[in-house]
Amino acid sequence: GKSGYDHYMLKEIYEQPQAIRQSTRGRILELDGSVTLPDLPESIVEETDRVQFVACGSSYYATQYGAALLRERGIPTQTFVASDYDVERIPLESGTLVVGVTQSGETADTLGALRDANRAGATTLAVTNVVASSAARECDATVYIRAGPEISVAATKSFASQQATVAILASVLDGRRPNPFLGGLRDLPSDIQRVLDTSNAREIAAEIVDADAYFFIGRGYQWPVALEGALKMKEITYAHAEGFPAGELKHGPLALVTERTPVVALVTGSNEVVEKTVGNVREVESRGAPVVVVTDSPEDVAHLADFVLEVPETNPALVPVVTNVQLQLLAYWTAYELDRPIDKPRNLAKSVTVE
Ligand code: F6R
DSSP: TTTTTSHHHHHHHHHOOOOOOOHHHHTTTTTTEEETTTTHHHHHHHHSSSEEEEEEEEHHHHHHHHHHHHTTTOEEEEEEEGGGGGGTTTTTTTEEEEEEEEESSOOOHHHHHHHHHHHHHHHEEEESSSSSOOOHHHEEEEEOOOOOOOOOSSSSSHHHHHHHHHHHHHHHHHSSSSOTTTTHHHHHHHHHHHHHHHOOOOHHHHOOSOOOOEEEOOGGHHHHHHHHHHHHHHHHHOOEEEEEEEEGGGGTGGGOTTSSOEEEEEEEEEEHHHHHHHHHHHHTTTTTTTEEEEOOOHHGGGGOOOOEOOOOOOOOTTTTHHHHHHHHHHHHHHHHHHHHTTTSSSTOOSOOOOE
């Protein structure tokens, strides 16, 4: 059941600390200072020189986040929307690990891409939530994200668990010790809990519910989170929402910005990244757009924003897991204001088994 929540989506948002605890269980070796994936054969780790991710929807955004982490660790990584993966045109170099990220393990597009990769001779890895799903059965190896069952059509805790799992995968393929993600991964459940306990997303949603469109902007690790925030908003509110890399606004989308288009800006990261994004926030503010800033340094950016969604400070590479929770809550409470059928949006299915 929904355990007292109005919707499965909210229940699953609140289950995220526990989901992350499960995702990381047995995979963080505190004493050793390392991160491990016992289910990933050592031979695969050794043979992997580069990675191609294939996925759809929210899972695709999780791979974009994962790819940023892998590239930062010196592992050449590409991401593909599974329905557009074409082994003929994107040749597989030896040492390529093809990683399919799929909550259900049954998404036809993702299974198709993994089968193509397999036929072309690549080693394949499934990163999935569902035990013994098609993806798990067909790939050379499987790493479970262990989010627990997800009922709501809109992905929430599975996305967080995918983010944590690809961060662990990046660490394992990198092999560095002490692992720089260790502390951040360990703190994720309590960081997320703090957001759940203190978020003012409900009040902000009530203020921005009447809008022509919503824009989400972020840089670097936060770009995929901006895309995910927009996808969640459009899925459950039916409002138009789009995510952009913050720097792209001025190359076109800025033409759409008015007093009726709230802009949600993810402002975290190094000073340099924050400064640039703050510049982008000024551009939309001067067009009269309501600005919602999601940040770990409210003292520096609050003056720019109409509304602030605060997150605890953590490892800059892992803070996107936490900021995303604020975007989930913002989408949820906006849809709630609009009285939408949140758990079952029109035209959508939980598992898309046709290509
Ligand atoms: C968004 C959503 C979809 C799925 C996509 C892939 O909230 O749920 O975009 O992420 O259909 O599904 P899986 O991960 O099962 O392959």
